[in-house]
Amino acid sequence: MRYRRLRLTLSRQRALWGLVFTGGFIIGFIAFFLGPMIQSIKFAFNELKINPSGFTLTYVGWENFRYALRVDPNFNQVFVETTLRILTDIPAVIIFSFFAATVLNQKFRGRTLARVIFFLPVILTAGVIYQFESGDILHELHVIATEEEVLYSSRVVTSLFLRMQMPEGFTQYVIMAVNRIPAIINASAIPILIFLAGLQGIPFSLYECAKIEGATGWESFWKITFPLISPLFLTNIVYIIVDSFTAPGNRLVELIESTAWGRNIYGVSVAMTWMYFGVIAVILLLVFAVLSRRVVYMEE
């Protein structure tokens, strides 16, 4: 049996294969992302009622947004808090994970064990566990004890920093970061992984070359390691933000979910999410605007 074959140029053929391979995503995107997203815009301006046979929408204009901002007792506070937390976490996690990755990249005894433990938070961060821990007296006692210690030592650190004429805001930030060390370490597991993979991708010959030319370790760090790793700062910031959506202890997400499933005012919860997304988008745009020019890409 002979059939007429469609004659395609090679590039057309490859384009077709490209569609075959990525087609699953395109279908999924339309069905399970774009569609729901358009619906969620509709829901934000409507009152949604679910009944056994389907759902009804009644147009309410900006009422849902007004409710979230003016009537809901918690939203404003939690919203600002969550946004500030993301903004403050980004530098802390980035600095810590970059530092940890450079340390883990060095050769020392017990490095494998250290790596195994550093990546442990990847499997230990479950929402349910977090919930349990925050209700647990033992855990609470530990938290209170460390907070007291931090409070005490923070006084020492503050006076030291003030004597060194550090800006007040910086001092505050350091103390806040110290207070949240466990959370920051847990959030750092995957950023460390990403930085580590990047560090290992830098060809050793570059360092050798620099050494022969007489560069010190400090110089080759800032002139070789830092620029070559710089694209990963962007990757990691994006990852930290994405991770914060599902991170246990994100109070805004909890509020949004309880608004939807606890109080059944779906329109309001969707309106809250849109505001959340708006702020995230602004943060991302700012980060890109500031960083994208300074990032160095190695030529391939």
Next chain:
Amino acid sequence: MGRLRTARYQTTSYWASIGWSVARAILVSGICFLIIHPLLIKISSSLMTETDLYDVTVKWIPRKLSYQRVADNYLILYREMKYGVSLFNSIVLALLVSCLQLISCSVIGYGFARFKYFGSNIVFALVIFTLLVPPQMIMVPLFLNFRFFDLFGLIKTPINLLGTYWPFVLTSITGMGSKNGLFIYVMRQVFKGQPKSLEEAALVDGAGQIRTFFTIMLPGAKSALLIVFLFSFVWQYNDYHLTSLYLRNTAPLLPFRLQGLTQIFDVYKYSREYVTIVNNTAMLMFIAPLLVMYAFLQRFFVESIERTGIVG
């Protein structure tokens, strides 16, 4: 020889490197302790008795270790959580989801790595976009879509897919599961880093695109596949939000059973200390399978980061 050795001790750089090693050892072990600290608390308090918890002098190691009591605690929890069945269900669901996501994300990632078509860059940008949108935004519409599923208007009477595994299957095979954009991105980077010549040789020798993908490309990306699998499995196993959205939180899965314990062992019926012991034991039982899996896979996991070129 001896003189050379003494000369080494006199250089400042030698002492500096010793100093750094010590500082590094202290730092690394300190951070490691912080990370496993919650785990240690759970282990030690699951072995304690109530009097140990009252006792201020007892910090980590219980005064009297009674195997009978500890075994009793574990047995009670085993029964209350229906541990065997729920663990089995949780693992089956996590395996289903992670295997489907592994297949779909590697196929899609390969498509983006090797083929260009009109607008393929925009489609890839959309992959990243799906990551950046908080999943809560499409939570309510997705819920309704699966509650009244009509296959995009093809079926007259909508069917209810909630309470079945279909929502997981449908979102996983289309690369729309939670954080799948990340997996697609990783797989794309990995496939991009592989040499094109191997693939071309296979094509010239007469293997089709699909066969090339399965026999040449996939084996070359083994370590990245393992990482994607591990993440996908762990995130599904730990997931509470999405799973309770699709299955309701009465489903016989481990996270729901664990949460259900708060109703069984509450502080009005039992002493706070007993509840603490029970909670910590239960959390340990929840984490244990993951720890066992990690213990087996960590070798590949930790080593393979070096070779995946995830960030390429």
